[in-house]
Amino acid sequence: MRRRHLIQLAAAGAAGTALPALAQSGAFPNRPLKLVIAFPAGGPTDITMRSLADNAGKVLGQPVVVENKPGAGGSLPAQQLQTSPADGYTLAQIPLGVFRLPYTTKINWDPVKDISYVINVTGYAFGIVVPTDSPLKSWTHFVGWAKANPGKLTYGSTGTLTSPHLTTELIAQELGIQLQHVPYKGSADLAQAIVGGHIMAAADSTGFAPLVEAGKLRVLNTWGEQRLAKFPDAPTLKELGLNIVQNSPFGIGAPRGTPPAVVKRLHDAFKTAMEDPSYVQALARYDMLPMYMSSTQYTKFAQDTFAKEKALITKLGLAKPG
Structure with missing residues (x-):
């Protein structure tokens, strides 16, 4: 009898400790969440991520508030995670530039180990554009002019060490041409610069689409399969x-x-948000597509990409000394 009584007490105690934990996990989220994104308001990332955040907020029952934090090659949101509580209320967009950071800048955190990877949601469609009235009517003209005028052909990107910047430099290296890079904080600033005649070309995601459709820019190439x-x-x-x-x-x-449990709750909410037609339509405006990876798949992607980006940075000669 005594033994059975002790077992019952132990079971009751275990249930008692489990209940607060269950209640606590069930309560998440009980206040608004913050999603920090790496580019300014008005660009394709901002517009599509706001749609995703709105959808996720409906699933979670709490608003997901977007905060824009541009600059530093898209790495500022990831850096903010390093000083935020690990409670699921602060989230960040993780652009590819995050995986390049340790190879070009001294930082005291690890992009793979010091981030909990929740879900991959999409990717960009990129290309190079010039003003419609530019004498560079085709990619052949672009390359020919660059070869004849080394270092004088100016192009803008959405920031130093972003994918548009590094991919254009890789293109230039492959073709044996020299270009002059001008970094901007995002697609909106870059669009103003090229339409205003401050640069000769722009490498960007298809945030340039409305300007192409309006007859102000011409697409010379795109970067997908x-x-x-x-x-x-x-x-x-x-x-x-x-x-x-x-x-x-x-x-x-x-x-x-x-x-x-919090990562799973977030993953499930954002996966549902990705499937909402309003998000798919927002992506389609910029020729972007849903690109789902689970938390496990996204973590593996982070590990693999970290290694690949080291090879790219080394190839372009941009690695930090030492």
């Missing part, structure tokens, strides 16, 4: 003889040590 339906006349880099494909997948991360 296949031509974009919106710009069927623009050849891919592969068609132009360059074995380069860039779509720069990105997703959402949380601080290291975020409880697995």
